[in-house]
Amino acid sequence: xxxxxxxxxxxxxxxxxxxxxxxxxxxxxxLLARRVPRGGRRGERLTQRRGRGLEFSDFRPYQAxxxxxxxxxxxxxxxxxxxxxxxxxxxxxxxxVLLDASASMxxxxxxxxxxxRRLGAALAYVALLKQDRVVLATFGDGPGTYTPAxxxxxxxxxxxxxxxxxxxxxxTCLAAALRDFVWRARRPGLVLLIADLLGESAPALIAGLxxxxxxxxxxxxxxxxxxxxxxxPLDGDLRLLDAEDGSALVVxxxxxxxxxxxxxxxxxxxxLEDYTRRAGHxxxxxxxxxxxxxxxxxxxxxAGPLR
Amino acid sequence: MQFGLPWxxxxxxxxxxxxxxxxxxxxxxxxxxxxxxxWQEALRERPRxxxxxxxxxxxxxxxxxxxxxxxxxxxxxxxxxRAAPPAGDVVLVLDRxxxxxxxxxxxxxxxxxxxxxxxxxxxxxxxxxxxxIMSSARQPQxxxxxxxxxxxxxxxxEGLRPSDEAGRPGAALELALSLLHDRERGRVLFITDGxxxxxxxxxxxxxxVHRVAEDEPASVNVAITRFDLRAEVGxxxxxxxxxxxxxxxxxxxxxxxxxxxxxxxxxxxELDLAPGAEQTLVVAVDAALVTRAEARVLIDDDLAVDNRAxxxxxxxxxxxxxxxxxxxxxxxxxxxxxxxxxxxxYDPATAQRFGAPDADAAAARPDVVVFAGVAPPRLAxxxxxxxxxxxxxxxxxxxxxxxxxxxxxxxxxxxxxxxxLAGVHIEAAxxxxxxxxxxxxxxxxxxxETPLALTSIDAQRRLVYLGFxxxxxxxxxxxxxxxxxxxxxxxxxPAADRxxxxxxxxxxxxxxxxxxxxxxxxxxxxxGVSEHAPRAGQVLFxxxxxxxxxxxxxxxxxxxxxxxxxxxxxxxxxxxxxxxTRAGDAGTGAQALGxxxxxxxxxxxxxxxxxxxLVLALLEWGLWCRGRTGA
Numbered sequence: 001x002x003x004x005x006x007x008x009x010x011x012x013x014x015x016x017x018x019x020x021x022x023x024x025x026x027x028x029x030x031l032l033a034r035r036v037p038r039g040g041r042r043g044e045r046l047t048q049r050r051g052r053g054l055e056f057s058d059f060r061p062y063q064a065x066x067x068x069x070x071x072x073x074x075x076x077x078x079x080x081x082x083x084x085x086x087x088x089x090x091x092x093x094x095x096x097v098l099l100d101a102s103a104s105m106x107x108x109x110x111x112x113x114x115x116x117r118r119l120g121a122a123l124a125y126v127a128l129l130k131q132d133r134v135v136l137a138t139f140g141d142g143p144g145t146y147t148p149a150x151x152x153x154x155x156x157x158x159x160x161x162x163x164x165x166x167x168x169x170x171x172t173c174l175a176a177a178l179r180d181f182v183w184r185a186r187r188p189g190l191v192l193l194i195a196d197l198l199g200e201s202a203p204a205l206i207a208g209l210x211x212x213x214x215x216x217x218x219x220x221x222x223x224x225x226x227x228x229x230x231x232x233p234l235d236g237d238l239r240l241l242d243a244e245d246g247s248a249l250v251v252x253x254x255x256x257x258x259x260x261x262x263x264x265x266x267x268x269x270x271x272l273e274d275y276t277r278r279a280g281h282x283x284x285x286x287x288x289x290x291x292x293x294x295x296x297x298x299x300x301x302x303a304g305p306l307r
Numbered sequence: 308m309q310f311g312l313p314w315x316x317x318x319x320x321x322x323x324x325x326x327x328x329x330x331x332x333x334x335x336x337x338x339x340x341x342x343x344x345x346w347q348e349a350l351r352e353r354p355r356x357x358x359x360x361x362x363x364x365x366x367x368x369x370x371x372x373x374x375x376x377x378x379x380x381x382x383x384x385x386x387x388x389r390a391a392p393p394a395g396d397v398v399l400v401l402d403r404x405x406x407x408x409x410x411x412x413x414x415x416x417x418x419x420x421x422x423x424x425x426x427x428x429x430x431x432x433x434x435x436x437x438x439x440i441m442s443s444a445r446q447p448q449x450x451x452x453x454x455x456x457x458x459x460x461x462x463x464x465e466g467l468r469p470s471d472e473a474g475r476p477g478a479a480l481e482l483a484l485s486l487l488h489d490r491e492r493g494r495v496l497f498i499t500d501g502x503x504x505x506x507x508x509x510x511x512x513x514x515x516v517h518r519v520a521e522d523e524p525a526s527v528n529v530a531i532t533r534f535d536l537r538a539e540v541g542x543x544x545x546x547x548x549x550x551x552x553x554x555x556x557x558x559x560x561x562x563x564x565x566x567x568x569x570x571x572x573x574x575x576x577e578l579d580l581a582p583g584a585e586q587t588l589v590v591a592v593d594a595a596l597v598t599r600a601e602a603r604v605l606i607d608d609d610l611a612v613d614n615r616a617x618x619x620x621x622x623x624x625x626x627x628x629x630x631x632x633x634x635x636x637x638x639x640x641x642x643x644x645x646x647x648x649x650x651x652x653y654d655p656a657t658a659q660r661f662g663a664p665d666a667d668a669a670a671a672r673p674d675v676v677v678f679a680g681v682a683p684p685r686l687a688x689x690x691x692x693x694x695x696x697x698x699x700x701x702x703x704x705x706x707x708x709x710x711x712x713x714x715x716x717x718x719x720x721x722x723x724x725x726x727x728l729a730g731v732h733i734e735a736a737x738x739x740x741x742x743x744x745x746x747x748x749x750x751x752x753x754x755x756e757t758p759l760a761l762t763s764i765d766a767q768r769r770l771v772y773l774g775f776x777x778x779x780x781x782x783x784x785x786x787x788x789x790x791x792x793x794x795x796x797x798x799x800x801p802a803a804d805r806x807x808x809x810x811x812x813x814x815x816x817x818x819x820x821x822x823x824x825x826x827x828x829x830x831x832x833x834x835g836v837s838e839h840a841p842r843a844g845q846v847l848f849x850x851x852x853x854x855x856x857x858x859x860x861x862x863x864x865x866x867x868x869x870x871x872x873x874x875x876x877x878x879x880x881x882x883x884x885x886x887x888t889r890a891g892d893a894g895t896g897a898q899a900l901g902x903x904x905x906x907x908x909x910x911x912x913x914x915x916x917x918x919x920x921l922v923l924a925l926l927e928w929g930l931w932c933r934g935r936t937g938a
């Protein structure tokens with residue numbers, strides 16, 4: 001098992017470096033999957049599905065065709081009926097860490113993408129520590145880039161390398177990217193979607209997220225924004241350039257226009273919140289101004305994805 | 308505020324041009340955002356902010372516009388009228404014209420009120436301030452220099468009196484303004500009743516007009532505007548009298564009028580005069596020969612001086628002329644036919660003895676001696692006409708001869724009044740040269756080569772010289788010849804009883820020509836007696852400020868003339884000065900400026916506007932630099 005110190009020395013990018021103390025704190029975390037999808041392998045995660053496992057779970061009446069080896073004879077004798085003993089099956093969860101690598105994620109100082117990569121790396125590490133399978137993917141311009149399913153903490157360097165080699169560039173269509181992901185990811189799991197969710201309208205984003213829901217994934221939506229996107233320090237005659245498609249918008253920005261933009265942003269975010277609440281997804285929004293450790297150890301734990 | 312150069316405001320047309328150029332200027336900053344979609348949605352909800360609101364938000368543009376406005380205003384030379392401290396020199400110009408004697412409604416006359424204003428100005432002189440007192444009537448008159456002592460100035464004021472003259476304020480005010488030349492913060496205060504029609508000088512901040520007749524009731528005045536008389540030719544017992552009377556009141560008046568010869572009334576009538584109407588009468592009067600006549604309108608109105616007019620009758624007298632001529636038939640013929648000339652011709656051979664003690668006694672007593680073609684050896688004191696003759700001892704001498712001289716110029720002289728010399732052909736003329744430094748010699752007309760006629764006058768002699776034989780020219784065939792000789796006689800023999808002009812306007816100088824040899828002239832008029840020394844044979848008598856009869860005497864010479872107001876504009880007592888004048892203030896001298904309202908000065912604003920424009924230019928430059936660095 002790789003030590004936290006060696007883990008810290010491996011990645012080439014300084015942005016993904018975690019010190020030993022931080023890693024030890026990560027080891028205490030666990031990703032919560034409220035609806036554990038069907039996993040085919042043994043993991044540290046308890047599943048609510050009845051079946052063979054190491055831990056007694058419950059009884060149920062015998063039905064024709066059940067395995068007689070699971071009949072609990074003591075209970076059956078007592079109740080003068082045949083009952084099967086159920087066991088909690090320890091199954092693994094596939095954690096999909098999906099990272100938006102479009103050009104819009106390059107905005108900000110520090111860039112949102114760097115923040116998102118650190119977040120993705122940290123969440124992947126937590127998952128790997130719990131013997132969950134981790135698949136990382138980035139989507140941006142063109143087909144998404146995926147890692148194979150990674151398991152155990154020994155895969156962390158590969159996680160870090162994968163993330164370090166990614167760049168935020170090009171445009172994106174979330175719905176198309178998620179449909180592509182769902183096609184690839186045969187096994188439902190816990191999807192940690194880290195994106196800014198600004199490049200498309202809320203309905204378009206919702207359509208993409210619905211693809212995940214319909215595919216049986218549990219979705220944790222982590223929206224990363226820059227402070228300048230929330231409260232833009234813009235004024236005067238400007239030509240606004242879209243980082244993804246290069247389109248230009250000539251405006252004269254004043255307080256009224258800024259207010260209108262913020263109102264539109266609030267409506268966009270509210271729509272996303274309403275959807276995730278209806279859909280049962282977990283939604284967390286944070287700006288890059290929040291210290292990364294606070295984000296991970298406080299906000300994400302408080303919002304639910306981590307415990 | 309007023310503008311000294313209003314056309315400078317045309318520069319403000321640059322303001323919309325600046326806005327246009329500014330709008331066309333590409334100056335948007337590129338900003339890359341993660342996504343512009345929300346901005347697009349925000350824009351749909353409100354306009355893009357172009358137009359005036361956008362412009363107003365642009366500090367740089369506002370600075371440019373303000374800069375253009377300030378420069379445009381500065382070019383228009385704006386002047387701010389403000390109360391000015393009363394320091395500096397002041398020229399007090401008092402109107403002493405005849406209308407200032409009026410007192411419509413009773414009480415103090417206009418001149419007395421003007422003196423009050425002047426006294427208040429003098430008493431209110433600021434420390435270090437000086438005043439000069441002058442008056443305006445027919446001619447401007449200075450009564451003091453710039454004086455800082457109020458007591459002295461008051462004494463000068465106390466010595467002023469209104470005159471009987473018609474006012475001509477323009478010349479006085481121009482003189483007053485010229486006295487302020489190079490004096491900073493100087494001003495002219497013209498104290499007047501405004502009863503004149505003359506345009507005041509161009510409005511200047513230094514000139515203020517104080518009108519003392521602003522609150523008067525309507526005036527009632529009837530004036531004699533014309534008065535003259537002449538004897539019928541050959542009948543000194545019958546006279547023609549010309550009389551003009553005008554009613555300046557706003558109601559009809561019945562006015563008794565009369566004419567007196569000496570103390571004897573010779574004509575009387577009541578005149579019915581409509582408001583503003585004038586009646587001109589020519590009446591025949593049978594009366595004995597007199598020298599003084601007077602016309603009167605018997606009415607107690609607001610101005611008495613124009614209720615009387617005076618005239619001195621003139622009688623044409625004879626001029627005794629002695630002629631010495633060698634073949635001077637043209638001169639002889641012309642002189643013999645001049646009215647009023649008694650010609651006596653003498654043997655030209657006796658000219659050589661002219662002036663000698665044993666010369667013909669009768670020849671020593673003519674008024675004018677004419678030498679035509681013959682010259683005496685000397686000229687005794689007297690008056691002479693030399694025609695193609697030169698005498699030694701004159702201030703000009705012959706230096707040669709000129710063949711066929713062409714008259715190229717003539718002087719403006721009383722001798723040439725009405726004399727047309729154009730195209731006169733002269734066969735030959737004497738070439739003369741005037742001695743250097745000679746005084747009293749004036750060419751009458753000349754060719755390019757020589758004077759052809761001239762006059763000479765000194766204390767002993769009066770002389771008219773014609774430098775060619777009239778018989779060798781076509782001048783005798785022209786009307787110019789007898790006219791020239793007649794006017795030469797008038798000039799050579801200016802005896803008083805031959806003067807035609809018997810009247811003068813009050814304030815007009817009267818020229819009294821003295822025969823040679825007279826050195827002192829005594830004049831007695833309404834103001835008293837004065838004595839004067841002649842210059843160049845005449846006395847220019849200026850003390851005609853009062854109407855009435857003036858008598859003068861010098862040796863055996865005596866004469867008289869009359870002085871009248873007879874000025875229709877001056878008798879109109881209504882204040883009617885230019886709109887720029889303002890009502891007088893009858894207040895006391897409590898203020899430093901005295902009874903008149905506070906002085907006003909026009910302060911040029913262009914320096915301040917230019918300075919503000921400079922500051923804005925620096926601001927705009929700073930904003931531009933800031934925009935370039937992207938701060």
